[in-house]
Amino acid sequence: MTALAHAPAPSDRAVRRRITTEIWIVLGLSLGRSAVNAIITIIERLTAPTPLKNQAAGLNQSLSQRSYVDLALQLLSIGFALVPVALALYLLSADGRSALRRIGLDRARPTRDLGIGVGLAALIGIPGLGLYAVGRAIGITVQVQASGLPPEWWAVPVLILAAVQNALLEEVIVVGYLVERLGQLRWRTPAILVASAVLRGSYHLYQGIGPFFGNAVMGLVFAEYYRRRRRVMPLVVAHAILDIVSFVGYALIPADVRAALHLN
Numbered sequence: 001m002t003a004l005a006h007a008p009a010p011s012d013r014a015v016r017r018r019i020t021t022e023i024w025i026v027l028g029l030s031l032g033r034s035a036v037n038a039i040i041t042i043i044e045r046l047t048a049p050t051p052l053k054n055q056a057a058g059l060n061q062s063l064s065q066r067s068y069v070d071l072a073l074q075l076l077s078i079g080f081a082l083v084p085v086a087l088a089l090y091l092l093s094a095d096g097r098s099a100l101r102r103i104g105l106d107r108a109r110p111t112r113d114l115g116i117g118v119g120l121a122a123l124i125g126i127p128g129l130g131l132y133a134v135g136r137a138i139g140i141t142v143q144v145q146a147s148g149l150p151p152e153w154w155a156v157p158v159l160i161l162a163a164v165q166n167a168l169l170e171e172v173i174v175v176g177y178l179v180e181r182l183g184q185l186r187w188r189t190p191a192i193l194v195a196s197a198v199l200r201g202s203y204h205l206y207q208g209i210g211p212f213f214g215n216a217v218m219g220l221v222f223a224e225y226y227r228r229r230r231r232v233m234p235l236v237v238a239h240a241i242l243d244i245v246s247f248v249g250y251a252l253i254p255a256d257v258r259a260a261l262h263l264n
Helices: 012-028 031-047 067-081 083-092 110-138 155-184 189-202 209-229 233-252 255-260
Strands: 056-058 143-145
Touching: 012 031, 012 083, 012 155, 031 155, 031 189, 067 083, 067 155, 083 155, 110 209, 110 233, 155 189, 155 209, 155 233, 189 209, 209 233
Parallel strands: 056 143
Antiparallel strands: none
């Protein structure tokens, strides 16, 4: 016990190496893995005989032909996807500080966070629709089918939960956790912002080249907001709104209308 009590403090190099290893582990369990898969997918899409504009990417797909089995698997998938979020928050609290307060994922300013979140959703969402349309027109974006769930009573609640899960996963890890840890590694601000933005864009590459750039721009805006305000909650709100509108709106459009609009 005495030897442990008088053990020398780890060197700065050792601390930096440990933080770097930790980042790779967290990303490897979450969105880093998604980014690698998306890169492989876009290579496959670009080398396929079918043009990119004639390909499709399906989100929120059914996991079973049996309704309640599908529901159970959807809920389990959402729950397990949040485990890396819990890990990142746990690691950020290792020094005894509350990770939720550290990255601003608390309810200290609910009205202000909601208002800013709605504003950010509009700022990103409206140009994003235009960018998607342009990408489809010039052939660099695949057709994104936002929901493949059956028309069951639980479909809309599951889509809302999936949207919230996406928002927490991406904003906590890609913004809150990554910006904090890269700051501890003494990265310069531009490098931190670019790293967060490129990561966000990379795991959307399966949707095409257009979504990579669109999400990278969103990543720059969100990372810069966090750098200035140190609050991730408005970003979670904004992201959840964007995904809820996309997922639920798509699911509520009748199939024949989607076909007429070339959304299927």
